[in-house]
Amino acid sequence: MPEPLITDLPMSAGPAGLEVLPRLERALAGQGPVRPHDPSVTPQPLPRHDGELPSDLAVVVGTSGSTGTPKLAMLGAQALAASAAATHDRLGGPGQWLLALPPHHVAGLQVLLRSIHAGTRPVVTDPSLTPFALVQAVAAMDGERRYASLVPAQLGQMVEDPMGLEALSRLDAVLVGGAATPPPVAQRARDAGVRIVLTYGMSETCGGCVYDGRALSGLDVRVSDRGTLELGGPCVAYGYLGEPELTAEYFVTDAGARWFRTDDVGSVDERGKVSVTGRADDLINSGGLKVAPRLVEEAALAHVPAITGAIAVGVPHERWGEGVALLVTTSPGGPPVGSVPEGGVAQIREMLRAHLPAHALPQVVRVTSKLPTLGPGKPDRRAAAQVLG
Incomplete structure (x- = not known):
């Protein structure tokens, strides 16, 4: 045949x-x-x-x-x-x-x-x-x-x-x-x-x-x-x-x-x-503790009012090896495009403290006008990591 x-x-x-x-x-x-x-x-x-x-x-x-x-x-x-x-x-x-x-x-x-x-x-x-x-x-x-x-x-x-x-x-x-x-x-x-x-x-x-x-x-x-x-x-x-x-x-x-x-x-x-929970190769290793990016993203969307979209990735951290970083989009009137100042990150961490373990709280937050995606709506974590660099 x-x-x-x-x-x-x-x-x-x-x-x-x-x-x-x-x-x-x-x-x-x-x-x-x-x-x-x-x-x-x-x-x-x-x-x-x-x-x-x-x-x-x-x-x-x-x-x-x-x-x-x-x-x-x-x-x-x-x-x-x-x-x-x-x-x-x-x-x-x-x-x-x-x-x-x-x-x-x-x-x-x-x-x-x-x-x-x-x-x-x-x-x-x-x-x-x-x-x-x-x-x-x-x-x-x-x-x-x-x-x-x-x-x-x-x-x-x-x-x-x-x-x-x-x-x-x-x-x-x-x-x-x-x-x-x-x-x-x-x-x-x-x-x-x-x-x-x-x-x-x-x-x-x-x-x-x-x-x-x-x-x-x-x-x-x-x-x-x-x-x-x-x-x-x-x-x-x-x-x-x-x-x-x-x-x-x-x-x-x-x-x-x-x-x-x-x-x-x-x-x-x-x-x-x-x-x-998320992809095995997306897990963030912070001080030997695993963080599932999806759980961080869902918490940010549910409990930080200004955030309308989020991608969580790991970034180098001097003490813990990796820390959690968030690339987000915000509603009108929210933080402008660019890195969120230390005081703003501290506020976001406090909003999330009751919903995430301490090692999963974001160390870095950056606002973007549009989140990078793969295919029809899937988050592009590699591109997000490059932006958060």
């Missing part, structure tokens, strides 16, 4: 993105896998892949590159079908989807693939979402059940506007993923009657696979000896295209199931509730 030929598939954001639906349908039907990419960027040549490609390979999708060079996860048609079916089952049934994300990233791509699976046509709006554009898009949806997928930054913008909140409340579910959602943003949406579903997943698991701390049907979650999460089940990728060593490092078959070894620190309680 001839090896399937992977072809590049430029996928535009906005309504033009719907033009690729027939090609995606053919890929799912076994008529040749595709590599989605941003049409404004010339893609790198596909890596050489020794050995046979999976027979049902449908899509190779780029990872976010949060641990270095982006890789191409090999997703089979069966894995994508299992992911779509489990998602619709969890949400209450198949429905019509709103695409407000870049379609070449896995979260946006999955909106199109779930639509194909459900036999519905998605409504598309530009990723630079505005409340008015959201109102128009939701009004154009005519499905019996209506869903959307957003990143936290988009949700944060919508909850600041009554028009955006009202439009979101008309949907049967709003998946939010790609990065951690600030608790105050999530609570504000829920208080307004928006059914948000906080998701966890990655390209290697066909996107979100844990919803509100509960694994989708068919997925298993366990904790490795090093405290990181491992995800197993039918939605797991075959591995990385042209990367046999990384595939062997991160993917394993156990009792007939494929497992993906993540670098995310987390836990699974006796009831099966999954909690994610």
